[in-house]
Amino acid sequence: MIYIVTALPCESSPFVEKYHLKRDGCRYFPLYRGDGMSLIVSGVGKMASAIATTYLLAQNLKPGQAEEEEGLAIINIGVCGAFHQRHPIGTPVLIHKVMDHETGKQYFPDILIEHPFKEGSVETHNNVVRREDVLSGRVELQADLVDMEASGFFQAASRFLAPHQIYVIKVVGDYLDVVDFDRQRVAQCISDTLDAVEGFIKQVEGLCRAEGDVLTQDERRQLEAAKESLRLTVTQGHQLMDMARRYKLRTGRPLPDLSEFIQTDVKVKAEGKKVLERIRRLLLYE
Amino acid sequence: MSKFSHIYIEERAAIYPVAQQVLSRFPGSTRVMIRHYKDVFNRPRQDFRRQKASTKLILAVKPEPFLYPGPEVCEDFGSQNFYYTSPVLNCIYDCDYCYLQGLYTSANIVIFVNIEEFFKAVDRQLESGPLYLCPSYDTDLLALEGIVPYASRWIEFAGTRQGLRIELRSKSANYGAIAHLKPVEQVILAWSLSPSEVARRCERLAPPLKARLKAIMSALQDGWQVRLCFEPLLKVYNWEQVYREFLDEVFSVIPAGRVLDANIGVFRMSKEQFKRISKLRSDTDVFAFPMVCHEGGVVTYEDEKELRDFFYRQLNKYLPKEKIYG
Numbered sequence: 001m002i003y004i005v006t007a008l009p010c011e012s013s014p015f016v017e018k019y020h021l022k023r024d025g026c027r028y029f030p031l032y033r034g035d036g037m038s039l040i041v042s043g044v045g046k047m048a049s050a051i052a053t054t055y056l057l058a059q060n061l062k063p064g065q066a067e068e069e070e071g072l073a074i075i076n077i078g079v080c081g082a083f084h085q086r087h088p089i090g091t092p093v094l095i096h097k098v099m100d101h102e103t104g105k106q107y108f109p110d111i112l113i114e115h116p117f118k119e120g121s122v123e124t125h126n127n128v129v130r131r132e133d134v135l136s137g138r139v140e141l142q143a144d145l146v147d148m149e150a151s152g153f154f155q156a157a158s159r160f161l162a163p164h165q166i167y168v169i170k171v172v173g174d175y176l177d178v179v180d181f182d183r184q185r186v187a188q189c190i191s192d193t194l195d196a197v198e199g200f201i202k203q204v205e206g207l208c209r210a211e212g213d214v215l216t217q218d219e220r221r222q223l224e225a226a227k228e229s230l231r232l233t234v235t236q237g238h239q240l241m242d243m244a245r246r247y248k249l250r251t252g253r254p255l256p257d258l259s260e261f262i263q264t265d266v267k268v269k270a271e272g273k274k275v276l277e278r279i280r281r282l283l284l285y286e
Numbered sequence: 287m288s289k290f291s292h293i294y295i296e297e298r299a300a301i302y303p304v305a306q307q308v309l310s311r312f313p314g315s316t317r318v319m320i321r322h323y324k325d326v327f328n329r330p331r332q333d334f335r336r337q338k339a340s341t342k343l344i345l346a347v348k349p350e351p352f353l354y355p356g357p358e359v360c361e362d363f364g365s366q367n368f369y370y371t372s373p374v375l376n377c378i379y380d381c382d383y384c385y386l387q388g389l390y391t392s393a394n395i396v397i398f399v400n401i402e403e404f405f406k407a408v409d410r411q412l413e414s415g416p417l418y419l420c421p422s423y424d425t426d427l428l429a430l431e432g433i434v435p436y437a438s439r440w441i442e443f444a445g446t447r448q449g450l451r452i453e454l455r456s457k458s459a460n461y462g463a464i465a466h467l468k469p470v471e472q473v474i475l476a477w478s479l480s481p482s483e484v485a486r487r488c489e490r491l492a493p494p495l496k497a498r499l500k501a502i503m504s505a506l507q508d509g510w511q512v513r514l515c516f517e518p519l520l521k522v523y524n525w526e527q528v529y530r531e532f533l534d535e536v537f538s539v540i541p542a543g544r545v546l547d548a549n550i551g552v553f554r555m556s557k558e559q560f561k562r563i564s565k566l567r568s569d570t571d572v573f574a575f576p577m578v579c580h581e582g583g584v585v586t587y588e589d590e591k592e593l594r595d596f597f598y599r600q601l602n603k604y605l606p607k608e609k610i611y612g
Contacts, residue, residue: 096316096318097319106320108325108326110336110337111291111292112287112336112337113287114287119316158331162333164337211335245568246574249570249571249574250571250574252571284576
């Protein structure tokens, strides 16, 4: 599942069209869903981005799911400004360092895959930064690019996901010289990057694909049934799963049939503990 | 993505000659300036396994302390004042059983560029007596010699200090990188050896046994003191035969009489590290055997003694007991 966070509707519309995303009935944000993708429009600013990112992940991730769900990652995509004209307008840049101008904090995504983008750093500001602010020395820039969301997005996403699951792609939209904000131009900038972003998303999904559990679905079902019928505590349940995995890794064989244990009629937890000990002997010493 | 595609550089580390030297070896890498290495190295929820496939370099300045007392689980070879130091964190190899997976939250390699300060700390320690120091515990300095020449720097340094004895432990076959140096009395070159099958299955990216034995032979011929480290001994199918044949192979190449000493260590690690790593590693049977946690929080095989005693008896056929530690 890929989650996308954009600040503006004009940044989201190219994705909504390309991936045939449908508007969700969410009361709080424009939220779109499609096959393997959810997109939220946060509004402008790092606080707004953090809130929307948190909402999106907290609503959709169940505990433990971040590690287990296939190809799970989140991407903040949007236009940004650049002081230096190193990159032409419309250039997508994959961010390797996010700096928060106000707090001074820095965040680092893990870039573990080949990608087609230029790389750079982005500095997130609370307010719009104009070229004259930099030229006059009122604002001192430390990063290649300037935006208003990335640090809030990253900080929020980091509460849920690993750094290789969080990406920021900024498309150079101006050189801090915008007079009239042109939504169509922004949408075009994003549209022009879609092919590259699509390839990138596939790479990210591949990287983030969960490693297969050594236990099969049937075996997990059998163990869950054992946990329940033996009235195991949460800790004992973890121990049972751990023993089962170790058995399979050590012997290379499927789990032995545990049905005789599952059918045991346990009335008090102490009985369950005794049966668990018998299972332990079977799984660790066979 | 290739190894070292990105190099993270602490702002204060950039001016050090070692940093410049490392950077010059990777002209195509993306350079990212950082304030403190922990901002990258200690990020929450990093994925050690995935990072291992695309390791990054971090260049940093180590603050004090530089020397740490040798851990209980490590053999001191009868030396007083046993210390270790970590001029580099993490290793280029990818061994299934490696404790570094549980020690650090990141697989990225940190190179501390202020090596001179490590040397000064050693000098201060030497003022209070002889020192036995291991600078290649949390890494493999010889394997990294092509990236940062710290094995040779430590050898050259040790050669100029009385009372200092250092052990450089490695799995590398990269002896050629230090072959130009004159053997130094204060330095022990130590090689960790495992049976070919274990090396192939559990020591990804590390050289095969034959290559390590060849490197050891070259070092012995050049007059270096060589230590053989038989650790970790792992439970493998038919382990008695595997380890017997392994020792036969080792000593068919290495003249036992020329070896300084050897140590034996059955697979073991702290309880916390074991717990952390066994969760990460569902791709190996290393952590799947019945284990026991001894007093002091060290986890090892339930039948660790059987494995150790068997190996000791076999090794004792080649080396006298005075030369066997552990």
